[in-house]
Amino acid sequence: MSRPRPLAFAAGGLSKTFGDVAAVRDVSFVVPAGTVAVVVGPAGAGKTTLLKLLLGQLEPTSGTARVGGPGSGIRRGRQPIGAMLSPRTLHPARTARGQLRVFAAAAGVSDDRVEELLALVQLTDLAGHRIGTLSPGHQTRLALAVALLGDPPLLLLDDPTAGLTAPEIAWLNEYLRGHTRRGGTVLSTARTLSAALPIADELIVLDHGAIVYQGSPARLRRSHPDRLLVRASSPIALATALAAEGYTDAVMRPDGRLAVAEASLAQLESAAQTARVQLTEITPEHVHPDQVLATLTHRPTTPAFPAYGMPR
CATH class of the missing domain: 3.30.70 (Alpha-Beta Plaits)
Incomplete structure (x- = not known):
């Protein structure tokens, strides 16, 4: 019998309110190491707030958020975490290379790693350009490079396909798949099921801060x-x-x-x-994945891509 995989991320009864607004409501889930889990939901569903709770950038109103398994809370730094949140918090006046070097110096990472990552995200030719002149897709790729500076095993990526072209999304998905094959774990967010399905091992669908579906893409497909x-x-x-x-x-x-x-x-x-x-x-x-999302969240959704059936 194989041993259960250790947990990379976990939430138990996690809630966060801002005044009278419940941004996250009684959310519980676990993400085993070596998998890709995607939190899916329309704008305002609570996805970014959830990631900030996991990162410790926000204190929960109630419940627990854990990263790296029991006893390895995020503040103890036992497992490096690479994070990319929205907005990207990139300085518009800095160059792409300059921004990476600022973060690299803070993390104790060499300039050689900066050049390696610029090549990885295919921004070497734009490294001298100011960030404010870069396209949203280029800024997303730069933010990904920032998240990867310390070669972290755990990645928290907020809307990582924002602004990317179809070939760039295919490259990103393959990179993240390779990351899990190397033992890493990914928890990302997406606004559409069609963006999440090509990469997700597990889905966590949020609506108004609460989980409305949790499980594999295959199980969701069987129900729709x-x-x-x-x-x-x-x-x-x-x-x-x-x-x-x-x-x-x-x-x-x-x-x-x-x-x-x-x-x-x-x-x-x-x-x-x-x-x-x-x-x-x-x-x-043929049921389009985002029609399924609209059903789960009771919100109208316009498919981002031509209609196709959900993967079996």
Whole structure:
């Protein structure tokens, strides 16, 4: 039997209020070492506040926030943490290289490491440019370089894909995957499920400071499956035949169509033949991840990308 992985991040009953506003409400979760967990939620969901509580930048109103396992609180510094928060807190008048060197000097890191990181985030050619002239995507990459200065095993990244292009996001996801393969752990945030799914081992979905979903992307996908929308001469007979073959997730829509999950087109046609039901229309319904997020948070969400099904 394999040993359970140590915990990198944990919260227990964590809450934070500002006056009458509850920014984080009774949040509990654990993130095992060697994984990527993504806190997902729309603007104002409490994501940045949660990261600041974990970093010790804010004191919780109640509950506990722990980093690095029992007895290794963040103030004891046993495990270095690299953090990137929003806003990025970069000085607009400094150059990219100058900003990195300021943080490197404070952390006791050499200038050689600064040049290594500029190359890693592909900012060497812009290293002499003032930060205020850089694009939001370039500033995000620079903030990532700051977080990586001490080569920390634990990364807390707030909206790390902000302003990045699709190729840059693909590079970042692969880098973070490599970080976990090397034994590191990542806790990041995202405003959309479509941004989180390519990288997340675990999802923590927040709405108004409270967790509305916690678990794997696969489990979330199973609860919001793609479906085939079917018009049939007898939807009830078709649903009965499908249930007899083990396909019990069939829902009658208000327009009279039967919405069937998990069954393939061939399986659907076989059930129709068994029930002697005529199929007059079959339309695939692909559930976009951000439609799922809108359902979980009860907020309208416009998909950031063309519609596609959630990963299985």
